[in-house]
Amino acid sequence: xxxxxxxxxxxxxxxxxxxxxxxxxxTASCCGSSCCSIETANIMTDDYSNLEGYNPDADLGLGCxxxxxxxxxxxxxxxxxxGSGAGNDAFVARAETGDTGKVIGxxxxxxxxxxxxxxAEKLGYHNVEFRQGDIENMPVSANVADVIVSNCVLNLVPNxxxxxKDIYRVLKPGAHFSISDIVLEGKLPASIQQAAEMYAGCVxxxxxxxxxxxxxxxxxxxxxxxxxxxxxxxPDDILSGYLSKEEIVQFRNGSTGIYSITVYAEKPNEKTxxxxxxxxx
Numbered sequence: 001x002x003x004x005x006x007x008x009x010x011x012x013x014x015x016x017x018x019x020x021x022x023x024x025x026x027t028a029s030c031c032g033s034s035c036c037s038i039e040t041a042n043i044m045t046d047d048y049s050n051l052e053g054y055n056p057d058a059d060l061g062l063g064c065x066x067x068x069x070x071x072x073x074x075x076x077x078x079x080x081x082x083g084s085g086a087g088n089d090a091f092v093a094r095a096e097t098g099d100t101g102k103v104i105g106x107x108x109x110x111x112x113x114x115x116x117x118x119x120a121e122k123l124g125y126h127n128v129e130f131r132q133g134d135i136e137n138m139p140v141s142a143n144v145a146d147v148i149v150s151n152c153v154l155n156l157v158p159n160x161x162x163x164x165k166d167i168y169r170v171l172k173p174g175a176h177f178s179i180s181d182i183v184l185e186g187k188l189p190a191s192i193q194q195a196a197e198m199y200a201g202c203v204x205x206x207x208x209x210x211x212x213x214x215x216x217x218x219x220x221x222x223x224x225x226x227x228x229x230x231x232x233x234x235p236d237d238i239l240s241g242y243l244s245k246e247e248i249v250q251f252r253n254g255s256t257g258i259y260s261i262t263v264y265a266e267k268p269n270e271k272t273x274x275x276x277x278x279x280x281x
Contacts, residue, residue, distance in 0.1 A: 004158035014200040019111035053095025058087040063151035064260040065180025068092040070227040076100040077146035082135040083153030087116035105130040136162035148177035174269040183209040186256030191242040221265035228262040
């Protein structure tokens with residue numbers, strides 16, 4: 001596998017291409033990677049179309065859950081969307097927070113930022129803004145967000161611990177996040193684990209489910225809860241790019257599972273927090 005910087009460059013290049021792609025191409029692939037499948041059903045995405053605030057132009061089919069559906073957003077909240085893409089989750093969050101709230105989308109791909117800003121302008125949303133930056137070092141002050149959402153993004157970041165730490169920094173005391181992501185149970189075959197395209201496709205960058213949850217807890221979050229979980233099936237015609245027929249059979253019959261989970265957690269209130277993240281006994 002490549003270095004962290006090389007992986008980030010890979011993701012930036014891939015998602016710059018996706019910003020210019022048709023949604024049909026994205027949803028026929030694994031989380032927007034180029035390993036397109038003849039099985040045209042969406043591999044990871046959930047259906048947003050019935051949610052208030054949904055805008056088809058902003059939906060590139062790149063998610064693996066519906067975090068805004070579980071995020072407990074209230075009128076007037078400040079919501080931050082990590083890896084905001086073309087603005088899909090940000091616009092759904094805006095329907096929840098209303099005119100009195102504010103939504104900030106953060107993405108490190110310039111083409112996505114441009115697309116999201118164009119969509120916001122078309123919709124006339126003046127309380128939704130998009131900022132370019134890394135989600136492990138957000139261009140946002142500390143203690144400003146009531147809610148943070150993200151959809152299938154942390155698995156694309158090599159420094160996941162850095163992202164969780166910055167989520168803690170940016171949330172207000174007592175605030176919370178709801179994040180959808182890809183996690184593993186068991187070990188991926190080495191050829192998939194080392195494939196750059198499968199990293200960009202949200203698979204090989206995923207970590208073990210238990211490690212993911214422990215990472216959240218060790219950074220000081222409380223009430224860590226899985227709000228939704230579903231198994232992800234990678235079609236054989238995608239796997240065949242990395243595995244032989246015999247290896248695909250072994251993979252299917254093995255104990256490895258790929259899952260989309262939506263995780264909720266809270267930043268403790270200052271009155272109940274024992275100390276800074278990571279130092280509590």
